[in-house]
Amino acid sequence: MAKPSLPSGDLSAPRSNNPDLPGLRARKAVLTMLDGVLRRGETLDMAERGAAKALAPADRALARAIASETLRWLVDLDALIDSATRKPLQHEAKARQVLRLMLAQWLRLDTPPHAVIATGLPLLTGGLRRLAHGVFSTLTKRPATLPEAPTLPDAVRMRWGNRAEAIAGALALPPPLDLTVRDWSQTERWTEELGGVSLMPGHIRLPRGEAIEALPGFADGAWWVQDIAASLPARLLGPGESRKALDLCSAPGGKTLQLAAQGWDVTSLDVKPKRLDRVEQNLKRTGLSATLVSADALTWEPTGQFDAILLDAPCTATGTCRRHPDVLHRIGAEHITAMAALQAKLLERAAHWLAPGGTLVYAVCSLEQEEGEAQPSTIGLTTDPITAAELPDGVDPASEGWVRTHPGLLPNTGGMDGFFIVRLKA
Structure with a gap:
């Protein structure tokens, strides 16, 4: 952003402490x-x-x-x-x-x-x-200037290693607006009508600053707001064909909507009833359905097993640093350790609820290895490798079969949130 020129007016300090002074x-x-x-x-x-x-x-x-x-x-x-x-x-x-x-x-x-x-x-x-x-x-x-990209705090830069420079480059501007389309076959129609670009079927990207409720298709529930990285975990479970799926820690509900739109019989669980109210509102707006359950996943017990489980686990959310820059300064080692311990408990419980041959997708919107790569090996399921064909162009799976996204990817179109995603088989 170009720095504005200095005004010719007086720069002397104002004396007033009037609380009604505008601004x-x-x-x-x-x-x-x-x-x-x-x-x-x-x-x-x-x-x-x-x-x-x-x-x-x-x-x-x-x-x-x-x-x-x-x-x-x-x-x-x-x-x-x-x-x-x-x-x-x-x-x-x-x-x-x-x-x-x-x-x-x-x-x-x-x-x-x-x-x-x-x-x-x-x-x-x-x-x-x-x-x-x-x-x-x-x-x-002088005049003073800022660098092209923000400088990361030392502790953050060390944790993120060789990804840090690319991530920092993506923080200079807030992110664009991503939408997930309820009916993927309508992607081209809505992309054209909304004046956006699509990076993969069922996705539309718009410039930041749009009044969401006023956009065509909002009132009809044709789409919902969801970062493209956040849309990947549910996509990786594929068509539901009326089989049973569990969306753990589901609020605000984007993944529940995706699973329902993909044909799954969805149980949507979250610990906070007020957060499920938002899920219910979005289900009504989109004309989709799911069974909503307010319970603590650490103590709740299902009545049967599930063909698919999506665990988008509570995490430090450092992957959302583009829109939540506070995570750059308030997240430390103690937060990461605590979240990793909670995630391990949730993963262990979820693995027991998976039907034979079922699929579990584990995801976190975190850039920390303790919350991502270090987790899946602890629960005894087999990795079902994610393929490049299931991901947007410019995002590649690791050789181990999991996916690590970060804000520095897709730089020419506005980046994406940071996620770790792995698909596991019982």
């Missing part, structure tokens, strides 16, 4: 959101619910955009701040937080510097305000 409430919400993510380890969604609930929709969207871009470019924003201060500011110092969001607005959201100052400096008082004003003025006069 100030949104910036205060950003501070609270950043604190929730970076200090308390909350997801950005969780932090937003608490910090922005009283904001008007436009202000809430603005606050979310500022917080997201701040987290996406945090390492580079901090490097700029440190380059303009004689003494390093503490990582969680309020002056640093305010400077982060000020720079994110200027360098990523094209907000003119005078407007950044007008809504940023009132968040501070006294010497901290003067410090922030001096640092921001120094950086605008």
Whole structure:
């Protein structure tokens, strides 16, 4: 994104702390959101619910955009701040937080510097305000720039290894909008009507920013929103032909919809009843059906076995870093270890519910090996190798037969979420 030219107006610091100053409430919400993510380890969604609930929709969207871009470019924003201060500011110092969001607005959201100052400096008082004003003025006069792609935190870069550079390159812009078509035979029709592109049967990709509910086909349930990587696990189970399938940990329901559309007799299980409400709404909209069960998969027992089981397991969700940049900063080794232990328990239970000759697809939207490659070997099922013909062009299975996607794949069309997927046979 090109940096806007500096305005000719006065860049002096405003004196007002008037809470009714336009845009100030949104910036205060950003501070609270950043604190929730970076200090308390909350997801950005969780932090937003608490910090922005009283904001008007436009202000809430603005606050979310500022917080997201701040987290996406945090390492580079901090490097700029440190380059303009004689003494390093503490990582969680309020002056640093305010400077982060000020720079994110200027360098990523094209907000003119005078407007950044007008809504940023009132968040501070006294010497901290003067410090922030001096640092921001120094950086605008250089003028400061950001690299082409965000710099990953050191711990993240080390975990992701040789994939890290490609993933970082895909984080520069938020992802496009992917849709899964209920009836694959209608893919060409809906691709043309919606003005998108299709990367495989049953898939459509649109530019980001579309008003989803207003698009043709939404009210009729012709499609639903689902990242192309997230659509792969259910695809790998193939046609159902009225056989029994279990979608474990099913909410928000995209995979349940896929399985039902593929002809499976689906049992959709999730631990949270409110999350199943959303699944039920989507089933009604699309005219599909499934049996919904609210239960804990660690204690629930089915009345019979299943021909297919889809376990899209709870995980750290680091594969969603394009749309949830908070995972770059709040996920650490302890989170990965805890999730891997839970996934192993779920896999072991699911394996016992599989009918002889049945198929289990295990998937996580995580980029961590502990949650992916290290898991399937623990449950005694046989790998049913995934083939290149079952995947979009540009995504290849590993020699072991599983698939590892990441945001750096499909770079010319907008990338994809990070997933680990393996198909197993009883």
